[in-house]
Amino acid sequence: MAPEKPKTQDSPLGASFRDPSGFLYLSAGRLLRQVNMAYQENYDRLMTSGLYQELVNQGLLIPHVESDHTGMRPEIAYKVLEPETIRFISYPYEWSFSQFKDAALLTLLIQKLALEFGMSLKDSSVYNIQFHQGRPVLVDSLSFEINPQGGPWVAYRQFCQHFLAPLSLMAYRDIRLIQLLKAHIDGLPLDLTSKLLPFKTRLKLPLLLHIHLHALSQRRFSSAVVDTRRTMGKVALLGLLDSLETGVNALRWKPGGTEWANYYCDTNYAPEALEHKKSLVSEYLDRISPGIVWDLGANVGVFSRLASERGIFTVAFDIDPAAVERNYLSCKRRSETHLLPLVQDLSNPSSNLGWRSNERASLIDRGPADAIMALALIHHLAISNNVPLDSLAGFFRDLAKWMIIEFVPKSDSQVQRLLASREDIFSAYTQENFERVFSTCFRIQRKSAIRSSERWLYLMEALPLE
């Protein structure tokens, strides 16, 4: 008799511990959601009222199937759900302005629909929204509760902290303030937001009510006792949602002439070089046929689309929020389903955050991808950020099995531009040394000179870790 295989250990997801309604866990590589008995009535209402079907039909909620798995904690399990897979989990501090705004409007739309079916969102966490097939969707199907009478909306504070506060700061103060979400994992405190926003936002009714007066009310009544049985009618609740929606809709951000948003208009690439580089990248992609590609330093996604248009799911990272905004708006306009643009500073990639440093995963922990593309990138990391080549090679090996990488020599005008304002202490930055150092982590499978330029393109395969 063959020895019995050890039973696969189920493990709960680090971010899924707050809600008594249920939790997410991994079982033999499948992501499952246990619905606890405590949530039975609400879950049944979601499924039988027609709300679930309506949300799924409109592409607003991630679809799921009921699984026959017994649950990770069967003693309190009511059902086990298997949701459709999200290819890459992203976080709001990695989104562009319009991605964030679309996520906020989605949440309000879902809440309005839920009210029509006698239910309401009991939480409105921004982390419950993910981008799936090019569009934002709600991924937490346990966010609803039966609510026949109207308000107050229990998730109102969370909506203001998670959506309205960061969006208004980005629109009225500075786009980079989205990074405050890394420090304030449960959304931005409203008193802080109120302090940081310019005076003119007090003249905008939705921001006056939902940020400034809200902050004041929180301070004034922080330890107040209140009759929680008091309600507000449905019209008042719809009015509240309408006011929030008006406030979100009015927020705008127009990217100025930022560093890289005009890169393809303002570069030393000859048209022939650009075309040749595209054909080489395409050839390499066809050779390795990856399932998931991360394009590092993707700008507005010109090369990312060589992968995504082949049906390869591609995450297009860039440090510049303006480039990511333009990329996302293009995705929306063209209804692209295989491309996800995100903001990422590779010199300080997203790290593990939250309770036990385990609620939000680092960039590396969300990998590896099948392949990464690092086109016109390494001179920025090696020269602008002083990262030694061996450290770069090690970092890239952590991210994927395959790599398409462009080497930009010192004589290139873009590198000369970087060196113009600093001392050239980069004697190791040569093509020969690049190949030697990267060969310690990768096997060079192909290399080609890009026509009408001094640049080279490489296809490399990661060596197995010893």
Add this chain to the structure above:
Amino acid sequence: MELSFHFSSEVLRLIINSSILAYLDPGSGSFILQLILASLVGSLFLFKNFWKKLLSFLRGIFSRDRSDKE
């Protein structure tokens, strides 16, 4: 500005004092604010809907007039 905020705070206090009965967590301020705003946002919502309907009604009349003339 401080003065107007102080004034608003006092107004909130006067409005809400009558309803204070049971303990609620730090979300109290958000809960209370919604009750205070209920009439305002509800009326604005009704007015907005009425205005939209009025505009579409008038647009309907004018477009009918124009097509009659044509």
